[in-house]
Amino acid sequence: MSEIPGQARAVIIGGGVVGVSALYHLAKAGWTDCILLEKNELTAGSTWHAAGNVPTFSTSWSLMNMQRYSTELYRGLGAAVDYPMNYHVTGSIRLGHSEERMQEFARARGMGLHQGMALEILAPDEIKGKYPFIETHDLKGALYDPADGDIDPAQLTQALAKGARDLGATIARFCPATGVSRENDEWIVHTEKGDIRCEIVVNAAGYYAQRVGEWFKPYGGRTVPMMVMSHQYMIFDEVPEVRDWAGQAGHKLPLLRDVDSSYYLRQEKTGFNLGPYERPCRAHWADPSDPLPEDFSFQLYPDDLDRLSFQIEDAMARVPILAEAGLARVINGPIPYAPDGNPLIGPMPGVPNAYEACVFTFGIAQGGGAGKVLAEWITEGATEWDMWSCDPRRFTDYTDHDYCVQKGMEVYGHEYGMHFPWHRWPAAPDRKLSPAHHKVKDLGGQMGAYAGWERANWFATPGDDVSEQATQTWNRTGPWEARIREECEAVRDNVGVLDLPGFSRFHLTGEAAGDWLLGKIAGGLPKPGRLNLAYFPDNRGRIVTEMSVACNGPDDFTLITAATAQWHDYEWLTRDLAPGLTLIDRTREMSTLIVTGPESRALFTAIGTDADLTLPWLSHQQAHVAGRPCILARVSFAGELGWEIHAENGHVPTIYEAVLQQGAKPFGMFALNSLRIEKGYRAWKGDLSTDYSLLQGGLDRFIRFDKPQAFPGKAALLSEKQAGVTKRFVTLTVDAGKADAPYMSTLWHDGQVVGETTSGAWGYRVGGSIALGMLRADLAYPGTEITIDIYGQRCRAVVQEDGPLWDPDNNRLRA
Ligand SMILES: Cc1cc2nc3c(=O)[nH]c(=O)nc-3n(C[C@H](O)[C@H](O)[C@H](O)COP(=O)(O)OP(=O)(O)OC[C@H]3O[C@@H](n4cnc5c(N)ncnc54)[C@H](O)[C@@H]3O)c2cc1C
Numbered sequence: 001m002s003e004i005p006g007q008a009r010a011v012i013i014g015g016g017v018v019g020v021s022a023l024y025h026l027a028k029a030g031w032t033d034c035i036l037l038e039k040n041e042l043t044a045g046s047t048w049h050a051a052g053n054v055p056t057f058s059t060s061w062s063l064m065n066m067q068r069y070s071t072e073l074y075r076g077l078g079a080a081v082d083y084p085m086n087y088h089v090t091g092s093i094r095l096g097h098s099e100e101r102m103q104e105f106a107r108a109r110g111m112g113l114h115q116g117m118a119l120e121i122l123a124p125d126e127i128k129g130k131y132p133f134i135e136t137h138d139l140k141g142a143l144y145d146p147a148d149g150d151i152d153p154a155q156l157t158q159a160l161a162k163g164a165r166d167l168g169a170t171i172a173r174f175c176p177a178t179g180v181s182r183e184n185d186e187w188i189v190h191t192e193k194g195d196i197r198c199e200i201v202v203n204a205a206g207y208y209a210q211r212v213g214e215w216f217k218p219y220g221g222r223t224v225p226m227m228v229m230s231h232q233y234m235i236f237d238e239v240p241e242v243r244d245w246a247g248q249a250g251h252k253l254p255l256l257r258d259v260d261s262s263y264y265l266r267q268e269k270t271g272f273n274l275g276p277y278e279r280p281c282r283a284h285w286a287d288p289s290d291p292l293p294e295d296f297s298f299q300l301y302p303d304d305l306d307r308l309s310f311q312i313e314d315a316m317a318r319v320p321i322l323a324e325a326g327l328a329r330v331i332n333g334p335i336p337y338a339p340d341g342n343p344l345i346g347p348m349p350g351v352p353n354a355y356e357a358c359v360f361t362f363g364i365a366q367g368g369g370a371g372k373v374l375a376e377w378i379t380e381g382a383t384e385w386d387m388w389s390c391d392p393r394r395f396t397d398y399t400d401h402d403y404c405v406q407k408g409m410e411v412y413g414h415e416y417g418m419h420f421p422w423h424r425w426p427a428a429p430d431r432k433l434s435p436a437h438h439k440v441k442d443l444g445g446q447m448g449a450y451a452g453w454e455r456a457n458w459f460a461t462p463g464d465d466v467s468e469q470a471t472q473t474w475n476r477t478g479p480w481e482a483r484i485r486e487e488c489e490a491v492r493d494n495v496g497v498l499d500l501p502g503f504s505r506f507h508l509t510g511e512a513a514g515d516w517l518l519g520k521i522a523g524g525l526p527k528p529g530r531l532n533l534a535y536f537p538d539n540r541g542r543i544v545t546e547m548s549v550a551c552n553g554p555d556d557f558t559l560i561t562a563a564t565a566q567w568h569d570y571e572w573l574t575r576d577l578a579p580g581l582t583l584i585d586r587t588r589e590m591s592t593l594i595v596t597g598p599e600s601r602a603l604f605t606a607i608g609t610d611a612d613l614t615l616p617w618l619s620h621q622q623a624h625v626a627g628r629p630c631i632l633a634r635v636s637f638a639g640e641l642g643w644e645i646h647a648e649n650g651h652v653p654t655i656y657e658a659v660l661q662q663g664a665k666p667f668g669m670f671a672l673n674s675l676r677i678e679k680g681y682r683a684w685k686g687d688l689s690t691d692y693s694l695l696q697g698g699l700d701r702f703i704r705f706d707k708p709q710a711f712p713g714k715a716a717l718l719s720e721k722q723a724g725v726t727k728r729f730v731t732l733t734v735d736a737g738k739a740d741a742p743y744m745s746t747l748w749h750d751g752q753v754v755g756e757t758t759s760g761a762w763g764y765r766v767g768g769s770i771a772l773g774m775l776r777a778d779l780a781y782p783g784t785e786i787t788i789d790i791y792g793q794r795c796r797a798v799v800q801e802d803g804p805l806w807d808p809d810n811n812r813l814r815a
Contacts, residue, residue: 003194009198010034017050020042025371026169027164030379032168039176040297047154054364066370068369073372075087086151091145091254093130105143107745109121124139124142187200203358207228226359226404230282231277234327260416262276278310301334340411345387348392394451434501446480455668458483459483476738484671484674487666487670492765493597495603497593498596498669502587503560507584508559510555512555521711531633534559541695550633590648594636594642594644611623638676639810677759678766678806683759731805733769734770737793739790748788754775
């Protein structure tokens, strides 16, 4: 007889902190009929040797949410599951060496206050009050996080395991999963102790996630985008000053993070733990000469202190008593990295009823929140917070091994790096190129990567400083500013062209395709030859995605969506595609040029086209431009007269050349961002996310409650409409200083948090700083004055009329 149950609702593969937290949260949600498989003892992977730091700090709203939740969970967990454990909430001090770093801290503080956390900015002379052993002469200040701390990772995992078992879940230790197969819409997870049939499978295999992921390839899976870094920390012997101070204070020293020098220093018993993220870093198991072993349970890499010498010396200069301490032990273990350093939590791309909760670089800090998020994905099909930052579908087919290794090393070496809005992380460029790429580069294009696609952010002219160094600022001003202004002005006064490869493009056909689509979107569909925006709500009425829908004929539609949304949206469309309908992904076959500005019609005439240029705004037609076949869609995300040219890749260079020859000025994504914000056009996963309902998002005119087709979220939206929304999308003009409002800047009114921005930029046509955001409904009317916390500066902002700031009646679009 098999030693394990033959049937379960969900099977989790991997018994590290993340898998066990997922099991615990599933059980708490009532899914107690779940089994976790661990090939060795619980915690045998990365969890075992983790240092156990539990920060809340992040400049990502969703990661901060997840980490904050972890700290709240861990505080009560020992009592909740009756498993006492060591969790020291010591607070932490992040040291700032530059004004830019202090601005980053202020931004995180603003977000933290919004989330109910009491982050504080410390002046240099206040630091010693909390940490007497530190040199502060070269610091600008610090960020104090009272909720930071450290936990024993093994105890944490065991506590979660006890909680899960007590609720009825099963943990099978020393039970490796060996593969999966599928039968009658059920998974069969094969193990050394027998098979388990189940509805849902979760890959929580830590640094083995890629190997486990291979089993899912026959069922639509891809190679899990990840690599493995070696990471070390050093434990130092007792330091008498630390012992005495902690003895007197009755608590540990706060954890110190010198983020500009790239290490943390923590009190460990009466000594220290020093953990660097070094630039000369080391990937493991990254090439055939160093293969991933079959088993690495409870094992470490050999010490390699040479590459840490900068951080060791720096820490000893910062906290001189460290130099007195003897080095007791070095831990050098594997940490998996996804190409952006965030974990993979959510639906496994391409595979039905399979999920991922793996590739965590900070799994101890994030494990609690990750368990909650994963359980929500499985039990409700949606998460409380928008979790796109961790969604496995954010990576598509450009993340090959070489890309993962290069990016993983870049992220590790800049683990505490600042993510400036103008900066492009340089590793692993050129994954996906526009057919006009070389021309764009020749014109001075300063490229950015958008889901792997290279697009110009702005066009430099000879003599402009295009160094990486110049981008190290939060401020608007920089070599790009004058160029963005010129690009926007060309679009306003004349005509501009943007080479925009990578739009996700799906072709939907089949009997009653329109009817089916109407059952997915909140609004209506265009007639043949026309196009419109369509919003896809979830069952809660929240914004899942936005697509442009072009009707080509009866039951024949082209759906166009963001480059980054390719896998996400494809899955949303195909998950319950009606029988008889066909959905084809044409993303790779075609590319797009945006030609826009008051002279765009004249430009097309001059080039030569058989298109009818009098067809109205929101129309599309087959045509020839410069003798090449294309589709001309009369829309402009920039808010001027204009057309999108959609053409097969081979025709794009000729058309681009012809458009340039007629004097169109090339413009980039930075200009487009400014132009679209002036029009109040929302961007996906900034302004449009599952954090907000369609009604909160101000998308009322895209909802047709009276159409015959039921659509997801209709009931929720109707009751929200009746009750009235609690917050509402607004456009704000901002008395900004040197910087415009980034995503998730906190809105204040009368000393209270009243909302957040979802995007912001300088508007070169309106001549001012603009923010889009969500504001408490009772304040969301024109003329209300609020303040926005922009990198720590409280800036006055005024709510505008509901509608675009630029050309509110769309006269220029209709011209
Ligand atoms: C030196 C070091 C210090 C760190 N310090 C911190 C820190 O201070 N704070 C922090 O947040 N993070 C830290 N980390 C990172 C942290 O350890 C990881 O992010 C976290 O442990 C990941 O947990 P996990 O559950 O995803 O993976 P793991 O702990 O690796 O668990 C995966 C499990 O899956 C099992 N498994 C694999 N294949 C199979 C199979 N086929 N069948 C059954 N089971 C299988 C493995 O045996 C393993 O137990 C540190 C890491 C290192 C190396």
